Every structure is written in structure tokens, then in C-alpha cells.
Amino acid sequence: MPFDALVVSVAVTVVFVGFAIVLAWADRRTRPAQARQSPAPKRRSF
Secondary structure (H helix, E strand, O other): OOHHHHHHHHHHHHHHHHHHHHHHHHHHHHOOHHHHOOOOOOOOOO
């Protein structure tokens, strides 16, 4: 694999990982406060 192809592959991978991180961060910021808190699981009565 030529060096320039390796550099392009790494650059594309870094862009996709960065985009995924930004999406996860934005999703966490825009989620309602009550959805962020995970209450204790409710128990069924059977």
C-alpha cells in the first residue's frame, strides 16, 4: 500500500470518527434532562 493511500485512509477515518463524536456530543446536549437520568428499574408485581 503506497504511503499516500495510507495517509488518505487515516484522514478519512479521522473525519468519520470526529463526526461520530460530534453527533454523540450534540445528542447528549439536546436530550431532555429527565431522559438523561436513569431511574431505578420498576419491578413487576407477579
